[in-house]
Amino acid sequence: MPSKASEVPTMIMNTIVGTKLDYTIIIFYFVAIFGFGSIFAKFTKSTKDFFYGNHRFSWWLVAFSCVASTVGSYSFIKYSAAGYSYGLSSSMAYLNDWPILGLFLFTWFPIIYFSNVASVPEYFERRFDTKTRLMALLVLMIYMVGYVGINLYTMGVALNAMVGTDIFWSAVVVAVVCTLYVAAGGQAAVIMTDLLQGILLLGAGLVLFALGIVALGGWEQFWSLLPEAWRLPFAHFNKPHDFNFVGVFWQDGMANNIAVYFMNQGFILRFLSLKSVREGKKTLIVVLFVLMPLAAIAAANAGWLGKAFVGAGILPADAEANKIFVTVADKVCVPGLFGLIMAALVAALMSTIDTLINAISVVFVNDLYRPYLMKKKSDHHYLTTARIVSLIAGLTGIILVPVFASFKSIYLAHATFIATVTPPMATAIFLGAFWKRFTPAAAFWSLLGGSIAVTISIWYPQIIAPFSHGTDPTGGYQYMRAAFGMFASVVIGIIVTFFTKPRESSEIEGLVVGTISKAKELFKGGKINESRWKPAYGVLKIVPGERILKLHRGAMSRLSSAAGDLLYVCDSRGWLGGLRSVHANAMEPHDGDPNEIMISQDLIDEGGLRPQRRHKVELIM
Numbered sequence: 001m002p003s004k005a006s007e008v009p010t011m012i013m014n015t016i017v018g019t020k021l022d023y024t025i026i027i028f029y030f031v032a033i034f035g036f037g038s039i040f041a042k043f044t045k046s047t048k049d050f051f052y053g054n055h056r057f058s059w060w061l062v063a064f065s066c067v068a069s070t071v072g073s074y075s076f077i078k079y080s081a082a083g084y085s086y087g088l089s090s091s092m093a094y095l096n097d098w099p100i101l102g103l104f105l106f107t108w109f110p111i112i113y114f115s116n117v118a119s120v121p122e123y124f125e126r127r128f129d130t131k132t133r134l135m136a137l138l139v140l141m142i143y144m145v146g147y148v149g150i151n152l153y154t155m156g157v158a159l160n161a162m163v164g165t166d167i168f169w170s171a172v173v174v175a176v177v178c179t180l181y182v183a184a185g186g187q188a189a190v191i192m193t194d195l196l197q198g199i200l201l202l203g204a205g206l207v208l209f210a211l212g213i214v215a216l217g218g219w220e221q222f223w224s225l226l227p228e229a230w231r232l233p234f235a236h237f238n239k240p241h242d243f244n245f246v247g248v249f250w251q252d253g254m255a256n257n258i259a260v261y262f263m264n265q266g267f268i269l270r271f272l273s274l275k276s277v278r279e280g281k282k283t284l285i286v287v288l289f290v291l292m293p294l295a296a297i298a299a300a301n302a303g304w305l306g307k308a309f310v311g312a313g314i315l316p317a318d319a320e321a322n323k324i325f326v327t328v329a330d331k332v333c334v335p336g337l338f339g340l341i342m343a344a345l346v347a348a349l350m351s352t353i354d355t356l357i358n359a360i361s362v363v364f365v366n367d368l369y370r371p372y373l374m375k376k377k378s379d380h381h382y383l384t385t386a387r388i389v390s391l392i393a394g395l396t397g398i399i400l401v402p403v404f405a406s407f408k409s410i411y412l413a414h415a416t417f418i419a420t421v422t423p424p425m426a427t428a429i430f431l432g433a434f435w436k437r438f439t440p441a442a443a444f445w446s447l448l449g450g451s452i453a454v455t456i457s458i459w460y461p462q463i464i465a466p467f468s469h470g471t472d473p474t475g476g477y478q479y480m481r482a483a484f485g486m487f488a489s490v491v492i493g494i495i496v497t498f499f500t501k502p503r504e505s506s507e508i509e510g511l512v513v514g515t516i517s518k519a520k521e522l523f524k525g526g527k528i529n530e531s532r533w534k535p536a537y538g539v540l541k542i543v544p545g546e547r548i549l550k551l552h553r554g555a556m557s558r559l560s561s562a563a564g565d566l567l568y569v570c571d572s573r574g575w576l577g578g579l580r581s582v583h584a585n586a587m588e589p590h591d592g593d594p595n596e597i598m599i600s601q602d603l604i605d606e607g608g609l610r611p612q613r614r615h616k617v618e619l620i621m
Contacts (some may be wrong), residue, residue: 029343057273059282061577064198066270067291075299077154078410083303085442085618086243087230090303094296096253098288104261105284107513108433110277114519115510120263121367127432127511128440135447138366139425146417148356149400154410157322171401175394184493204344205298211332212305216312225311241472242412247479251419255482258426265363266355271359275578276620303329322410351421360393361386416478423485426452431493436512442496450489457481524566524621531560538597540611548600553589561586566620571613582607
């Protein structure tokens with residue numbers, strides 16, 4: 001092993017790396033994931049299935065899906081680049097979710113789940129009015145389409161480093177694969193493919209870290225080769241301008257986290273696909289305390305290794321930060337394994353892109369096409385439209401690739417985009433959910449006025465100075481724009497609220513904090529039952545009628561359930577994660593065979609149930 005960087009030939013970053021075996025694995029992965037995702041078209045029979053999986057999935061499936069969606073391709077490239085340039089502090093963004101996540105878990109998630117809203121703009125209309133819904137729709141579409149673009153650009157950068165292909169055309173190939181299987185399978189395809197992709201990307205990232213440590217001679221060698229500043233868990237408070245603690249806090253810890261948990265339609269759809277709110281709590285606990293810390297290591301460790309490799313003379317000092325993930329993977333992996341690591345990068349991209357594309361189709365159909373452009377069409381018509389919109393969303397993302405390519409780094413491109421677009425929307429959602437007095441006019445002007453204020457700050461960044469916390473204005477306060485945008489939106493919302501009339505309390509029941517019990521009653525259609533229960537089991541017996549579900553009296557007692565309670569019937573094979581399941585209200589119990597569950601054909605068809613198999617029944621409420 002050379003001892004000096006000067007003894008190592010300078011790498012030509014755009015040359016082809018990897019072997020034919022590696023490329024074969026990557027191509028095979030593309031084909032396999034497309035085929036796997038397309039299988040779930042048979043579970044997509046309605047817009048409800050396409051949009052949020054018909055409230056059917058278990059917590060563990062959605063937990064991995066959430067991580068797969070959160071850890072996008074930009075994550076590996078972006079955080080590895082930050083880790084290479086700044087050290088362990090690159091993990092700050094992955095470990096600062098807990099304050100906002102708690103608010104999501106106990107407030108926003110129950111509100112949107114029990115209110116049966118299919119999209120964030122729909123919530124805006126029910127909480128405020130139509131014009132606010134349309135304004136929210138505009139902001140949300142900009143946010144999601146832009147996110148598609150930045151992920152496609154990142155994948156283009158990675159493929160350029162791997163095989164020297166043009167960044168733009170690499171993005172085109174990935175976009176085509178993602179849009180096709182999402183258009184076919186909808187939310188079921190997204191969640192099931194993301195389970196595989198989540199496992200792959202976490203596993204591959206951690207394997208890469210282990211191989212890098214071994215290549216350096218062990219943990220002590222790795223740690224000693226990192227400069228002292230690279231070992232710190234936090235960046236400097238307000239410098240340098242392109243990566244500092246206070247900037248990451250406002251841009252990521254506040255604006256981005258509120259955006260992800262409160263307005264990112266793709267993330268929200270994940271939770272709307274869960275079989276119950278109870279499952280959501282399990283999901284978030286596992287995500288917060290287990291999967292996200294692992295994701296922080298998996299996404300950033302190539303940067304830490306890269307810096308240590310420079311110290312060991314394995315890499316030259318001028319190795320390019322944006323391509324350090326691919327460079328390190330190529331250095332430590334044998335043929336075949338490098339292809340698997342790159343497939344993980346592809347997995348990260350596809351798992352984020354598919355989520356966003358599905359979400360864009362939901363928002364367009366639910367918030368514009370169905371209520372305003374084409375009313376009272378068949379559900380099949382709207383399902384077809386959603387699939388067409390999925391294709392268009394992918395193509396639009398491709399158009400934005402050159403825009404993000406103009407930034408100095410992927411990290412800066414992502415941070416600038418988030419800090420510019422999200423603050424007004426995040427503020428309006430937050431105030432709307434937590435403040436009953438917040439008025440429709442205030443919500444509208446928070447969105448519009450906040451967006452205008454942020455736009456002005458792009459041309460006149462000096463107005464951000466009072467919120468800069470002493471950061472260097474070089475670069476136009478890209479991070480601190482988030483603090484300015486949130487402040488401007490909050491001030492506008494508060495002022496307008498006190499000069500305008502709020503909606504009556506009876507009109508917003510179930511839509512604000514403090515009224516969740518009412519939301520539960522509206523969701524169920526009656527008094528809620530939150531008794532302790534044990535699951536019941538039985539074999540399905542088809543009976544005539546519509547939406548018939550009858551359990552034996554003993555099974556109802558085991559469930560602590562009565563007629564009218566909302567039950568969940570699923571295939572007893574737990575590894576399916578709820579793929580074959582259905583919700584229905586229980587009818588009066590039967591006194592026949594205690595092992596029989598009497599159910600109508602329409603519920604069997606809706607849930608994809610199989611009468612010849614044993615099924616499990618749970619009490620929802």
